[in-house]
Amino acid sequence: MQTLTIEALTPDTAFALREALSRFRAELHVTEDGRSYVKVTLGQSDLEIVEVLNAIEDYVTQRATGPAR
Secondary structure (H helix, E strand, C coil), rough: CCEEEEEEECHHHHHHHHHCCCCEEEEEEEEEEEEEEEEEEEEHHHHEEEEEHHHHHHHHHHHHCCCCC
16 A cells, blocks of 8 residues: 655644545654654555545645645
């Protein structure tokens, strides 16, 4: 299986992104040094990958706090 890992700027944005991806296999991870990541396990379906990417785009667009890194 493939995974997609997204580094969030803050723990709050990581939590919000994880919520935006809740219909997928998304997990929130926080490192000891405080960095936050959302890790999404992707299935083999191209459709699922596109849906995950669309959900990320929707989240970034709707949060209205500027571009994502």
